[in-house]
Amino acid sequence: MTAPTEAGAPSTDPDQRRREQRGWYVYDWANSVFITSVVTVLIGPYLSNLACVSAGAESAEACLDPSLALTPLGLDFLALHPNALYPALTTVAILLQILLLPTVGAMVDHSRYKKRWLFWLALSGSLCTAGLYFTTDGYLVASLLFVLANLLYGLSIVVYNAFLPEIATADERDRVSVTGWGIGYLGGALLLAVHLGLVVNADALGVGTDGAARIAFASVGIWWAGFTVMAIRPLRNRYGALAARVRGRPRVGESLRQFGHTLKDMRRYPNTVLFLLAFIFFNDGVQAAIRYAAPFATQDLGLEEEALIITILIIQFVAFGGAFLAGRVARRLGSKNTVMATLVVWGALVAAAYFLPAGNVPLFITMGVGIGLVLGGTQSLARSLYSQLIPKGREAEYFSLFQISDKGSTFLGSLTVTVAVSLTGGYRVAILSLLAFFVVGGLLLWRTRMREGIVAVGNEVPRNL
Template structure:
């Protein structure tokens, strides 16, 4: 195992005196653009269009018994999209850590980012051809795209320590999240005009949906060009070991590189025992991020089932959240620079607890109350995730960025199982009461906040071999 380099003097980024040099500033802006590029997949494909469209195709293709067959497995048409989501998440759990290990081992992060991004973008564009009874093609393309976007985000996140000093990282991470929300909101606005007024454009509803989904893939592909032309690979970790006399990871290709990355991953997982506070942070993140992802994923269903609100209200709330979350991410980033990321995250979790506690008492049919709650979510949504990302980056041993962000990303994806399970159990136990089901999520926020409060962040940073920023 290669020897780790010495602690980074200022968090991993080049020491450029009082401020970053012009080249580093350009590289940061290019890094932000990838958030702008890929966020449309989450906003347009996952949050709005694909689920209802794929379900409608499956229902149209159902047999006389009202069920569809997927590789010989008979299922209800409404289960296709959730099962496809679960399959893609399962594949992410298996592959994302290995992707991170491979990126660190080869040192070719930019090339890997490009390959993964374009696999996802072209799979998303392929959704345009999903029509009639092509629900199996749609499900397969979604699995590929969702796996690719998750893997690309692992590599993307691993650039953060190279682009920002310890004291700059909260702000840089927050700007990335904010840029992503803005990009998603702008494209979704155009898509919703096309979707809601498709008759005026001479389009059938299904054709309008396919155009909207394909446009997300085109957007993703076009704007990915920017980070690919600006981001630079840097030698570190395994690559640095090679420079000291070991095998050159950058020259390893094919099966050798893949096998070596799995071996490196196994060593990384074992090494977590030497960083117990990093591990404790990961567990805390699993819990509170589980609550966040479940609230987001079930908000539209809650609005429909518990509040009786129509699709226009739901779409309007989604769009509003995207624009407000842009400002919210910047706001919490600014607070984090002064109060510290840990304190700011804990403060945002208090807001999340309040949101989950208040949701069950909203009046049925009250769009105003639902929008107020969505506004509160939007303020803390991006900031909680952006500051969690930047805080975790301080807890990673130098040269292990992509590997550890692979573990971080599967904490994100894997935790979605827990929230969905909690909602399902609560609905089953209460006879379908969505108000009590949502209230059950308060456990994740409280437990996650308690564990995060127990993490000694400055000590965790020192144990990882990094220098702590002025405010953590």
């Protein structure tokens, strides 16, 4: 590990900044495979299958029996249907992140060794993911490893994002954030293509569907850990005023008190708060649209799994190019205007989804292309804009709030979709209802005075805002 240097400003040496930026990109390449392959595609069916077998169901059709129930650790009050295990575990992981992100963010800002935090969080998460390879005897160990891996992934992202203001100047921030996001999509797409090939040919290879999934989990863990080692080497440890006051290791109690002060202090930065509110709403729409595209496709549009697999891959590859396209547009229109433009496209996409005819694969794939074009731009430029609104030396704390907003907004979207599906029996109205999140988020972003907010926290105002 490199010796820490005081203070969070980027290096004045362009070559040094580029070296650190390349390392930072590699961590996006390293961790994105966890979300793409494990969370989005493989872990849900794998856990459901383990849970169904444990509940006594002999097939997926038999597992639809509403009388089936799991009683984890023999506790009746935890009883749930086997098919509800995956969403329940996802909810637990999100709640744990919301509880722990502020503590970890504050402790990282009190530490002089940010690289060490990133390394151990990523390594622990990758080991939990690789450990899923050995989960053949029941669902409990697999459930625990998935929750831990999900939690550690979220914590590592807070530390990773906190490096952004330290490795890029105000004018470089959009380019660096967009590049990292785009490279992450490319890495996730490449390994996902291998995994999908493995799953589709599982029987021919003699490993079975669950065996193929376990091999994929192991490869994700190895990929995540290996590229993390490469990522952290060029990065440098820097610390701000909070860490300068701490002798020895940061203490949990002191870090929590500091986080409380931060929440009170945020009242001095109304534009930072307004941006976070805007992000909660429009990110809510983005996450819900992605999360519920699969059941919408299978239940309302009657599409086969092969069409979904093809569309997921297309979205990943298009999102790689879309992130860079958004960066180029931002250099002309400004970052804030570009994000608002992507929200208009998102609104048009969810409105058009309502009218999609059942069984039309080309139109569904076309919609996937549209999602890929705006997906990376919305998320990467939002991260860049937020990084401009953070006081120096408190990056991890403020990015923990950003991550909490990301996770917390998942609840709002899921609740809206749940209510809409309950009332209508399908996902068409549910997807259409997401239009409100893009409208409200766009209006709040429009009301955010970025220049005023950047000056208020003491940062340099970029040329293309």
